[in-house]
Amino acid sequence: MVEEHNVTRRKLLRLSALTGAGIWLAWKTPAGQSAGVPAPSPEPSDERFLDDVERAAFEFFWQEASSSTGQVKDRALLNGNDSRTMSSIAATGFGLTALCIADRRGYRKTSEIVERTRKTLRFLSQEVHHEHGFFYHFLDMSNGRRWAKCELSSIDSSLLLCGLLTARQHFHDAEIQDLATKIYERVDWP
Numbered sequence: 396m397v398e399e400h401n402v403t404r405r406k407l408l409r410l411s412a413l414t415g416a417g418i419w420l421a422w423k424t425p426a427g428q429s430a431g432v433p434a435p436s437p438e439p440s441d442e443r444f445l446d447d448v449e450r451a452a453f454e455f456f457w458q459e460a461s462s463s464t465g466q467v468k469d470r471a472l473l474n475g476n477d478s479r480t481m482s483s484i485a486a487t488g489f490g491l492t493a494l495c496i497a498d499r500r501g502y503r504k505t506s507e508i509v510e511r512t513r514k515t516l517r518f519l520s521q522e523v524h525h526e527h528g529f530f531y532h533f534l535d536m537s538n539g540r541r542w543a544k545c546e547l548s549s550i551d552s553s554l555l556l557c558g559l560l561t562a563r564q565h566f567h568d569a570e571i572q573d574l575a576t577k578i579y580e581r582v583d584w585p
Contacts, residue, residue, distance in 0.1 A: 465515025488558030528582030
C-alpha cells in the first residue's frame with residue numbers, strides 16, 4: 396500500500412525551521428548536555444555575524460533603490476552592474492523597514508535616512524498611479540509607471556503598507572507621518 400504524503404508549503408516551512416533549529420541546537424549544545432537545557436547567550440561572533448547580515452541586507456535596499464524615487468529593484472545582479480529599472484512595491488516596503496532598522500543601528504546618518512524615507516513616500520503619494528489605493532506589483536523605478544502588463548496586487552500593496560506604517564511609527568517626522576497616513580487611508584479595502 397502506498398502512503399500518500401500531502402505536504403503544504405506551511406508544513407514544509409515548519410519542517411525546515413524545526414530541522415534547522417535542531418541542527419543549530421545540536422551544534423551549539425556541548426557534548427553530553429541535553430538540548431532541553433537553555434542555550435547559552437550568543438557568542439560575540441554570533442552577534443557580529445547577525446550585524447553583518449543586517450548591514451548587508453540594508454545595503455541592498457539602499458544601493459538598489461533609486462535615490463530620487465526610493466523605489467527598490469525587484470532583483471539585482473550580484474556584481475552591482477545592473478542597469479535594469481524594474482522595481483517592486485513589495486521590495487520598496489521592505490526597503491522602508493530596512494531604513495528604520497538602519498537608523499536604529501546607526502548604519503547611516505539619520506538625516507540621510509529620513510530624507511530617503513521622505514522622498515520615497517512623496518513619490519508614492521504624488522507620482523505613482525494606484526487603483527483605490529492599491530499599487531501595481533512592478534513599476535519602472537525611475538518614473539513610477541506600471542511595468543508591462545503586471546497586475547494590481549493586494550499582497551504586494553500590503554507589504555508596502557507594512558513598510559510605510561513601520562516608518563510612520565519609527566520616525567518622529569511630521570511629513571513622514573502625514574504621507575504614510577495619507578497613503579494608507581486611501582486604500583479602499585472593501
